[in-house]
Every structure is written in structure tokens, then in C-alpha cells.
Amino acid sequence: MLIVVSILSIGILILLGILLAMSPGKPEPFLDENGKPLAGSISEKIFVDINGVEQGMFIKGKDINNPILLYLHGGMPDYFLTQKYPTGLEDYFTVVWWEQRGSGLSYSPDLPKETMNVEQMVSDTIELTNYLRQRFGVEKIYLMGHSGGTFTGIQAAARAPELYYAYIGVAQMSYQLKSEQLAYEYMLQQFKENGDTNMVQKLEAAPVTMTGGVPDSYNLIRDIAMHKLGIGTMHDMRSVVTGILLPSFQFREYTLGEKLNLWRAKSQSGISTLWSDMMVVDLNQEVTKLDLPIYFFEGRYDYTVNYALAKDYFEKLNAPVKGFYTFENSAHSPMFEEPEKMKKILLEDVLAGTNNLADGK
Numbered sequence: 069m070l071i072v073v074s075i076l077s078i079g080i081l082i083l084l085g086i087l088l089a090m091s092p093g094k095p096e097p098f099l100d101e102n103g104k105p106l107a108g109s110i111s112e113k114i115f116v117d118i119n120g121v122e123q124g125m126f127i128k129g130k131d132i133n134n135p136i137l138l139y140l141h142g143g144m145p146d147y148f149l150t151q152k153y154p155t156g157l158e159d160y161f162t163v164v165w166w167e168q169r170g171s172g173l174s175y176s177p178d179l180p181k182e183t184m185n186v187e188q189m190v191s192d193t194i195e196l197t198n199y200l201r202q203r204f205g206v207e208k209i210y211l212m213g214h215s216g217g218t219f220t221g222i223q224a225a226a227r228a229p230e231l232y233y234a235y236i237g238v239a240q241m242s243y244q245l246k247s248e249q250l251a252y253e254y255m256l257q258q259f260k261e262n263g264d265t266n267m268v269q270k271l272e273a274a275p276v277t278m279t280g281g282v283p284d285s286y287n288l289i290r291d292i293a294m295h296k297l298g299i300g301t302m303h304d305m306r307s308v309v310t311g312i313l314l315p316s317f318q319f320r321e322y323t324l325g326e327k328l329n330l331w332r333a334k335s336q337s338g339i340s341t342l343w344s345d346m347m348v349v350d351l352n353q354e355v356t357k358l359d360l361p362i363y364f365f366e367g368r369y370d371y372t373v374n375y376a377l378a379k380d381y382f383e384k385l386n387a388p389v390k391g392f393y394t395f396e397n398s399a400h401s402p403m404f405e406e407p408e409k410m411k412k413i414l415l416e417d418v419l420a421g422t423n424n425l426a427d428g429k
Contacts, residue, residue: 093323098130098158108132110162113321115173118195119188124173126321129162135210135233135419136200137161140193142215142239143343144334145172146401148319149312153404156411160419161210166196168217170341173326175333184341186220186349193224197231210418212236215373215400219244219346222355229359234389234418238365239373239400242381243350245278247374252276252286254371255293267293282347299371303399352381361389363418365410367398391423 095113098106110132115124126147137157141147147165157163167173169192170184193211200209211232213221218237225235241247252271259267271293274286291308294300305311317327364382366375375394382392393413398405417425 087317087324087327090318090320091322091324091327092320093326095126095128095321098128106130113173116196116199118169118192118199121169121174121176121179121183121192123167123169123192123196125164125166127162127164128158130158132162132204134160134162136164136204136206137210137212138164138166138193138197138200140166140211140213140217140221141168141171142217145330146214146404148316148322148330149401149404151319151321152315153401153407155403155407157403157414160411160415162204164196164200168192171333172330175329177332177336181341186223186342186345189220189342190224190227193220194228194231197224197228201231208233210234210236212238213240214238214403216241216342216346218373219342219349219351222351222358225360225362226355226358232360234361234363234421235358236363236365236414236418237378238403239367239370240364240378240381241346241373242352242377244373245281245347247371247377248282248286248347249276249278250374250377251290251294251299251371254299255297258297259293264296267296294372297371299369299399301372301400302405303367303369303397304405305399352384356384357386360387361391361418361421361423362387363391363393363413363423365393365395365402365413367395367400367402367405369399372400389421389423391417391426392428393425394427 095111097111098109100106109130110127112127113124114127115122145167169189170179197209201207208231211221211225218240222235222237225232252275256268256271259271270289274283276282276286291300295306295308295311298304298306301311316330362385364378366378368375379392382390395402395406395409403410413425417423423429
């Protein structure tokens with residue numbers, strides 16, 4: 069027994085050493101052809117007081133004079149995925165990967181739970197926007213929301229359109245309860261056709277309906293089921309463990325403590341705690357008009373936030389310029405799955421204020 073305990077202890081120490089070595093916690097600079105920091109670039113991890121709460125973010129860009137893009141993550145921060153799935157956004161934007169109130173770098177066990185609400189998140193977004201405008205000396209910035217970040221992002225854009233050149237919704241939410249019902253029905257049918265009786269039994273025991281809502285037992289199997297069918301984070305990502313958990317611990321710009329807080333926040337705090345609020349709000353009724361250009365980027369295989377519902381919502385929205393773009397090989401994360409297509413659209417349509425590449429054009 070003593071030998072077994074000793075071996076386990078040594079193994080734990082070795083694993084801890086590896087994790088610490090993989091966690092320097094410093095943003096890596098952009099380098100020129102001589103291996104020196106690229107002149108005019110920015111690569112930093114900072115903490116800013118936003119409405120009385122210290123919140124963290126990464127700011128990355130190859131040219132400080134490029135337009136500012138504020139990115140609002142969904143259920144958890146996903147900047148760490150850029151180590152494995154580079155987006156290239158920093159080539160033509162100065163990207164602010166904000167880890168919102170209660171999430172990731174901004175996690176604190178002392179954060180009052182009553183401050184975690186939609187109104188506060190919208191207010192935080194506008195407050196950070198004004199900080200960025202002042203810091204970089206610009207009149208407006210670009211706002212991009214992803215998944216749950218689109219829920220607050222589109223409301224911030226509607227409330228303060230004068231602060232933004234455009235709003236970009238990636239996997240745009242509309243009426244999430246309806247989206248979950250459609251996902252449930254699709255998954256149940258697919259698992260029946262695949263002969264996966266285990267998943268069929270679990271889903272049948274946790275039905276999602278418009279009247280009964282979303283059972284807790286469904287939420288426990290939701291991500292696993294979606295990734296099995298390629299309708300989750302990415303179309304080619306079949307496991308949350310290998311696709312998200314392991315890359316988060318391999319990410320070098322977090323300290324080990326920040327990596328642990330990323331997952332503590334996922335389960336206890338952050339934007340994921342707004343899930344029940346997001347579920348019942350129909351944005352088709354809440355936000356019907358935006359006084360700025362809007363662009364929706366949607367993955368064909370996305371059932372995490374339903375593709376068809378996003379398209380229907382887009383068609384109802386009033387805006388001076390509108391563009392809807394289907395990413396045929398993507399599920400929930402086109403910026404990681406088809407970055408070259410996204411780059412082309414951002415450069416030729418979004419930055420130009422046009423919609424020439426949009427579906428149907």
C-alpha cells in the first residue's frame with residue numbers, strides 16, 4: 069500500500085509540474101521576421117474595473133491602428149481555442165477577448181450572485197466599450213457576440229448603436245427555448261436511426277417542450293449528445309473532453325490557477341448562470357430594430373443555437389445594412405471552423421459596410 073501511495077504521489081507531482089510548465093500565464097507577442105516583437109503590435113492580458121468589478125481580457129492585434137473588435141463569448145470564454153484553431157482576426161483587428169463578469173479571468177467566488185443578470189451584462193458591455201473608445205482614441209468599435217454573447221450583445225447594440233460601426237452575431241440566439249426543443253427532437257430522431265439506445269433512453273426520460281421547458285436531466289446530457297452528432301461546438305469535434313477541456317489546460321497564456329477558475333466559473337458563475345433567463349426571452353419580440361449594420365454568421369450544422377431560427381430572426385430584423393452568411397462546414401463556431409471564409413466576409417463586407425457576399429447576393 070505504501071508503494072502504491074508513493075507511486076501515486078510521484079505521478080501527481082509530475083503531472084502538476086507539467087501543468088505548471090504549460091501555464092506561464094503571459095500573452096505571447098507577435099514577432100517579426102527577425103524573431104523580435106512586431107512593431108506597432110499589441111499582445112497583453114489586462115484587468116479593468118468595469119462597473120465596480122475587476123474583469124480580465126486579452127487584447128491582441130498586429131497593428132494598433134486597426135479597428136477595435138470587442139468579442140463577447142458564450143457559456144465560457146473560448147479565446148484559449150485560438151491556440152489550436154487560429155482565427156486570424158488579429159491580422160485586421162485589434163481584438164479584445166473579454167472574459168465577462170464572473171467568467172474565466174473575471175471569476176471571483178466573492179462576486180455577488182445578484183449582479184449576475186442580463187441588465188448588468190449589457191451595462192458592462194457598454195462600459196467596456198467606452199473604456200476602449202477612450203483608450204484607443206476612436207469614435208466607434210465593432211461588436212461581435214458568439215452564442216450566449218449574442219443575447220447580451222444584440223441588446224447592447226440596440227441600446228447604444230452610436231458606439232458601434234456594426235454588430236456581428238455568430239450563432240445568434242433568438243428564442244432559445246424553441247431552439248432547445250428543435251435540438252431535442254433532432255437528436256432523439258438521430259440516435260434512434262443510429263441505434264444508440266442508451267442516448268435514446270436518456271433523452272426520452274428528459275423531454276424538452278415549449279410548455280414543460282428544459283429539464284435539468286436534459287442539461288446534464290445535452291453537450292455530450294450534441295458533440296456526438298457533430299452539432300455542438302464544432303462539426304468535427306466529437307468530445308467535450310478532448311475538444312475543450314484538454315486544450316484549455318494546454319493554453320499557455322493562462323496560469324494554472326486561471327485554468328482552474330475557468331472551469332469553476334463554468335459551473336458556478338459567469339454568463340452560463342443566465343441560462344434560465346435566456347431560455348424564456350424571445351428576442352424576436354425584444355429586439356426588432358437596430359440602427360447600425362448587422363451581420364449574422366451561422367453554421368449549417370448548428371443546433372446548439374438553431375440555424376433556421378437565427379435566419380428567421382434575421383429576416384424580421386430592421387437595420388440599415390443586413391448580411392446573413394451560411395458556413396456550410398460549420399456547427400456552432402464558424403470563426404474556428406472556417407476562419408478563411410470569415411476573414412473574407414469581415415474584410416470585404418463588414419469593414420466596408422456592405423453585404424455583397426451575403427447569402428442570396
